[in-house]
Amino acid sequence: MSCCMRDAGALEALGIPTVILVNDVFDAIAHATAALLDMPESYVPEHVVWLPHPTSNLTRAEAAALIDARIERIRGALAGKPVADVPASRAASGDALARAREIVEGLARSLRADGAELVLESFDDGILRGRIVIGEPSCEDASCIMPAPQLAKMIEAMVRSQIDGLRAVELVAT
Amino acid sequence: MSIEVYDPRGKRERAAFKAAPIPKKVELRLGVLDNTKEQADVLLARAAELLQPDRMTAVFVRKPSFSRPAPPEVLEQLKMCDLVITGLGG
Numbered sequence: 001m002s003c004c005m006r007d008a009g010a011l012e013a014l015g016i017p018t019v020i021l022v023n024d025v026f027d028a029i030a031h032a033t034a035a036l037l038d039m040p041e042s043y044v045p046e047h048v049v050w051l052p053h054p055t056s057n058l059t060r061a062e063a064a065a066l067i068d069a070r071i072e073r074i075r076g077a078l079a080g081k082p083v084a085d086v087p088a089s090r091a092a093s094g095d096a097l098a099r100a101r102e103i104v105e106g107l108a109r110s111l112r113a114d115g116a117e118l119v120l121e122s123f124d125d126g127i128l129r130g131r132i133v134i135g136e137p138s139c140e141d142a143s144c145i146m147p148a149p150q151l152a153k154m155i156e157a158m159v160r161s162q163i164d165g166l167r168a169v170e171l172v173a174t
Numbered sequence: 175m176s177i178e179v180y181d182p183r184g185k186r187e188r189a190a191f192k193a194a195p196i197p198k199k200v201e202l203r204l205g206v207l208d209n210t211k212e213q214a215d216v217l218l219a220r221a222a223e224l225l226q227p228d229r230m231t232a233v234f235v236r237k238p239s240f241s242r243p244a245p246p247e248v249l250e251q252l253k254m255c256d257l258v259i260t261g262l263g264g
Binding site: 016023075 | 190192193194195197211212216218224228230237241242244249252253256263264
């Protein structure tokens with residue numbers, strides 16, 4: 001899949017607008033490759049049309065139906081009037097806050113082992129906000145675990161490619 | 175005695191990415207780039223078929239391998255196209 005994104009990059013450089021059909025399981029790879037190619041964040045939502053994975057085992061009729069259901073998205077993307085598309089894997093994972101919680105659960109477990117609790121509380125206007133609860137008065141700004149701003153940057157790096165419209169992660173220590 | 179030290183870091187220079195403008199022509203040549211994954215040809219052909227009434231004439235091109243970027247000769251065949259549709263993921 002990363003090669004399809006690279007091909008799109010090469011074709012755009014030749015002056016040819018390109019639309020890419022991508023199986024939704026390759027969501028993260030498509031975004032990561034786009035970032036590597038210095039494509040703007042809007043490139044993937046505007047040029048990629050997502051298909052439910054897998055597509056290799058479909059009958060001819062099922063394959064046709066899949067495209068039929070998305071032809072307006074394809075037509076719009078080719079005409080430069082994209083209908084922003086979200087892979088089903090993201091849509092199915094619920095709202096952005098729930099998705100962010102899922103993604104950082106591994107990190108939260110590690111912090112719990114150090115006696116801290118990571119709580120993501122809201123996602124509004126592109127800002128994901130949360131708290132790192134230390135419960136240790138001498139540990140200002142969670143610095144005995146990891147300074148809150150640094151932890152926020154780490155969380156931002158983890159969730160950026162998975163949460164549409166994310167602008168920043170803000171974390172306070174309590 | 176002075177020691178000459180070389181900086182081992184490389185440089186990566188690449189032109190800034192810019193998405194191509196949408197052509198304003200009425201009749202369009204649509205490049206269909208098949209990445210050779212299973213069913214990619216079927217799905218892309220269906221899209222091309224449905225786009226035919228939009229005055230898009232399809233030019234089908236298949237690249238040698240899905241695991242490598244399209245080689246220059248494949249891109250050369252698509253140069254005549256106004257738009258391209260490609261994929262897929264398997």
